[in-house]
Amino acid sequence: MDSGNIAWVLVSAAMVLFMTPGLAFFYGGMDRGRNVLNMLMMNFYCVLIVPIVWVAIGYTLAYGPSAVGNDFIGNFDAAFLKDIAITGEDGGMTLATVAFLGMFAAITPALISGAVADRMKFSAWAIFVPVWSLLVYVPVFKWVYGGWLGQRGSLDFAGGTAIHVNAGIAALACVLVLGKRKGWPTEGHPPHSMPLVMIGTGILWFGWFGFNAGSALAANGQAVQAFMNTFLAAAAAGLAWVVVEWLRDGHPTNLGAASGIVAGLVAITPAAGYVSGMSPIWIGLVAGVVCCYAVKLKAKAGYDDALDVVGVHFVGGLVGSLLIGFFANPEFFGAEFMEGIFYGGSAELLLEQALANGAAIVWSFAITFGLMKLLALTIGVRVDEEQEATGLDLALHGETAYHSGSLG
Amino acid sequence: MDSGNIAWVLVSAAMVLFMTPGLAFFYGGMDRGRNVLNMLMMNFYCVLIVPIVWVAIGYTLAYGPSAVGNDFIGNFDAAFLKDIAITGEDGGMTLATVAFLGMFAAITPALISGAVADRMKFSAWAIFVPVWSLLVYVPVFKWVYGGWLGQRGSLDFAGGTAIHVNAGIAALACVLVLGKRKGWPTEGHPPHSMPLVMIGTGILWFGWFGFNAGSALAANGQAVQAFMNTFLAAAAAGLAWVVVEWLRDGHPTNLGAASGIVAGLVAITPAAGYVSGMSPIWIGLVAGVVCCYAVKLKAKAGYDDALDVVGVHFVGGLVGSLLIGFFANPEFFGAEFMEGIFYGGSAELLLEQALANGAAIVWSFAITFGLMKLLALTIGVRVDEEQEATGLDLALHGETAYHSGSLG
């Protein structure tokens, strides 16, 4: 047991927990004032239900003792935290890892909430989240970390494929089943509270240091490099997005800075423990530019991804994951993984990255689509028109976000 | 000196400091727009005055070197931080503990502010806080940690009895002296800003990992388990509260999720370092359900506990503290404390828990009631009717929370 490592993993876990509220504010601020509480609730709900599911059977299926299960899914040996002791050699490190990864499990479905905003039944969401976690998140996680994809040599440091690409493509499947919001895309809805968006952005960036650098599962050199990468990629991507906007639309915006920061954080996530030097800046710049254009696709392609989960998380995650194929630098880390093309490697790593993402995309899209269809055919996934017009806060939660002024 | 432990205690202390603003937003968002600044001020005031009182004489009386004082109260040996060195063997650990515990001392009276909302004179609050800290918080803390109650074998890991039950029952004493808000309970006042409530909730949960897991005062296995318990109990209680609401009132609400999370955090606080496995989930579920009903008591019993300090902190703390009597699992921790009933223990632990809470309740209620009465008879504790109607922000602080729009 090393107290520094324990301290680091625990702090990182707390920081990742904090990201889900952060995400809620980031999304909620962008939403209209009559749907913001539904957005917050979709996010907070994830940190209520997923932890329970995770310690019950999620963890053991996804990441249980490496010997367990097969290359596709774990077994039930560590179900209900069975046999995870805090005394002895391990000193609690395994349990700390369960908690740390539980935070990841919780925020992943929360990412999807941004796409389905303003029109999804909360009852459908309540079922979707735990089921999706088990049917989509858990197997993809297993494949990537210790399963058949990881074993082939693909890399995903803190969840580019397993989390962002996975949730991003699932978001697309969800909105294809859900359909468009009334009035979209002709009627637009500007963010109801940009300060709330920026509060969310600040919390997300802060927490993301735990997300990425904590994924070293030790306070060591790799954690430090992952930290530095998280710092630089977010900055570069935020800058890139703002510059594109400034040139293209005439204004550098807060929402652009925030979106770029998040895009950079997403893109560096898979790469954080494998790239070094100025690489995170390049990754950030590419992600910032690409995502800034990617969010405009939905209008052309006609899918109503309300708050751009596809454009930011799917695209950003994919960009970062593929760029590992160019930037991976094992020598710097003194570690054994394939070199990227810019560091003397062949295209093999890039192909493995493509394969890993491809596999995740196919599985995630197919199962998510099926799950949403099933929900649509049974309890229904979409609120009725009147609820949508009234606003989901009042219609589904009996609450109103703001009661200010003398008329409440 | 172990740098990992120092790092952990310092980070935890910073996280607990952050909880007082978090509590301020949690309460302030629930309040009306014309009283929100008074609420924030009552909370922030606690972190201005209590630290000074704590390092001056609070710490030494409550927790000074274990040899000092008697079973009821410490002595003045470490007053004004005398003789607390950072060099030598200890390496600053004692001083780190003083700081860490100082954060607890600051947030405890802040908890009470939610009950007295909307009608207490700020001048009375300004005196109440330091005096209450010394007359109520400090002795109860001493009894529980190292004093006569702790020595008998009762358990309170991070302050269920010493903090939540203590502040919760004091809140009741306060509102009995203060009286009801004008219009209560016929006129209701919905939260003026639910997003602010949720910001507070996010900060509270984040900080509570420091509160509970930091209470191990080391980055060790017990800290890890306390961390995991804090994660699971909050999730389970939030879920339980939301489910009860959904079934009972027809809507799952954000305020319900937030209240449940806080209730779960309160309930696991005393138990965090003593229970394991699925126990935190059970504790959370019980706390969520019980507190969800307990907040309705005030309307029946007729005490105006504005933001449910009694229903959440007193009841939640008591529930968690008593459940230790069932769930305590010393074997898992490899430590020496009594077993809970479900782990082969007798009812002795449960009785000790009841006794410890009983003692804290009697002392806290009696002294708080007396102190408030004294204040009422001297400087007065209640604002006048016009101030209450105007709103405390303007009447007491000369400030207005929001100046938006063209009319300011």
Added chain:
Amino acid sequence: MDSGNIAWVLVSAAMVLFMTPGLAFFYGGMDRGRNVLNMLMMNFYCVLIVPIVWVAIGYTLAYGPSAVGNDFIGNFDAAFLKDIAITGEDGGMTLATVAFLGMFAAITPALISGAVADRMKFSAWAIFVPVWSLLVYVPVFKWVYGGWLGQRGSLDFAGGTAIHVNAGIAALACVLVLGKRKGWPTEGHPPHSMPLVMIGTGILWFGWFGFNAGSALAANGQAVQAFMNTFLAAAAAGLAWVVVEWLRDGHPTNLGAASGIVAGLVAITPAAGYVSGMSPIWIGLVAGVVCCYAVKLKAKAGYDDALDVVGVHFVGGLVGSLLIGFFANPEFFGAEFMEGIFYGGSAELLLEQALANGAAIVWSFAITFGLMKLLALTIGVRVDEEQEATGLDLALHGETAYHSGSLG
């Protein structure tokens, strides 16, 4: 490599990163609703551009391997992070320090934004920030840490001179070039959202523990003392400001508490690793009282420092830095630095402190003034009257902070 130290420096770095959004909210809440996004953008922009500049050449010039460069400026040996390895003995500590100090580099120009609020062209700010960082921040940092000022024996633990005095006097230079806001000082503008100010304050205080205690660059006794000092000075200064207000203006205000907390944090920054016992309380009390009066100077002297960067950061930083001359206590730390007057020292330390601040003030004021003049003569620094009247959010960023209600 010590994992506890790495963990501590990384967490501290994340906490300092979080401070820039915190500062944005602190300032943004005080601003009017039509300029809040410009304020947030000025702050967030700093964490987009400065990290890139810092790792490119800032770090190596300011703090590169101590052997490099001369007493006035570093050389380019570590430009673009060259040769900073994470393997081997160092284990990433150097890189962690680069990241940690990068956060400081980012927040320093952000401090200035409060002064230039409501009227500065964003294009000018976009150029000002990186240029100022290289021409002012980097050399002053070098002088103070390892350069000619530091070598003479002056002390600046976490950036009182290098950051707060430096940014504070630069803010004065900026507003002298920029001129007054239309209507100032006759028309006042109360804070548009005090809760946002308090959110910023909470984040700032939380992050400042990383700022100050992290500056020990190890989880050791000095870090603990710096932590405790950060706790006590902020509390004492907040208390002092509130008491002055209460006596002078008849009301204790939230903005007063927040301002006092920040003033105390500023003042303890240079002293945090050098003073002990009750000294931070004295430093806080002095800073709280002095800054509470200092913010009123601008009206008399006629410079429009919109959100009191001079009154709080310049004055607070100077007060803290000079008080080191009285309170420095090397014996307590078992370290080699000059004693303060109250600890048996001569006036030498005080004189060195005065000299160090004097040098920083002269350089910072002169170069900043020149840079602003240059910008004014070329691209212009001030928005036109119509943009100022419209509000900078819409005029410069094409965004509006709040779209609530049915009219958006």
Added chain:
Amino acid sequence: MKLITAIVKPFKLDEVKSALQAAGITGITVSEVRGFGRQGGHTEVYRGAEYRIDFVPKVRLEIVVADESVDSIVSAIAEAARTGKIGDGKIWVSDIGQIVRIRTGESGVDAI
């Protein structure tokens, strides 16, 4: 038909509404306004600088009524809104030529 416009203190709104309901009124339109008058405003102090707020929050009610009800409604409002302190507000009455209920297209007194 007449339009009655009343400016009242915000915390009196509930009482006024009840009085109007008691008087048989079935529809009211209210809005938040700010009033300047004898009542005066207040001063706020931020970092020692004073800001004068001249406009006091008020609530404005608009009620269309049939001619014969005007007097009773005006007195109902006045009584419910009165505290006797400065700033209780005003009620004024003007003529309405036409009123339409949008849902049905009805007009005149039936539309009220």
Added chain:
Amino acid sequence: MKLITAIVKPFKLDEVKSALQAAGITGITVSEVRGFGRQGGHTEVYRGAEYRIDFVPKVRLEIVVADESVDSIVSAIAEAARTGKIGDGKIWVSDIGQIVRIRTGESGVDAI
């Protein structure tokens, strides 16, 4: 000249605005109001305690028009704002003696 005041459902504002533009109206003043009427309000539940919200959000339009346009404008609004469900709102018309365009000082119909 006449002042047309219309209380409509908020989400109908865009349609009403388009209808008015189509009818040749070049100026409108709108504000957020709350309405009490047959439509009723709603209940919110916080921590199990019910709060009754009687006033429903509405938008109020004020348009000054020349006498001859009144009828066509009133019907344009009524048609655009109609959903057929309770709460669609009201339109009322009153006389205006004088109107001034501040920018130019013009008055009468030219100032509209």
Added chain:
Amino acid sequence: MKLITAIVKPFKLDEVKSALQAAGITGITVSEVRGFGRQGGHTEVYRGAEYRIDFVPKVRLEIVVADESVDSIVSAIAEAARTGKIGDGKIWVSDIGQIVRIRTGESGVDAI
């Protein structure tokens, strides 16, 4: 008595208020409104998507005055609110049959 309603640019409110005080007015009711007119609105761009905001913030003043003061008050407002740029706003005047001061029950010109 007359009711003067004025729609002005928000940043002109202070000047208008001073002009009215100078003209002897002791009471005003103001509210936030949005105006649609020749001035046009603006466009905001979020993540590359444009949102058109047609309604411009304005302030609405309502002042009840005695018949004889109408003209002077109207010109006082018009002068104080004029910038000469499009969007300065409108002033219109209508008849008031009755006015009551709630506090005292006074009515007519005394109640103003």
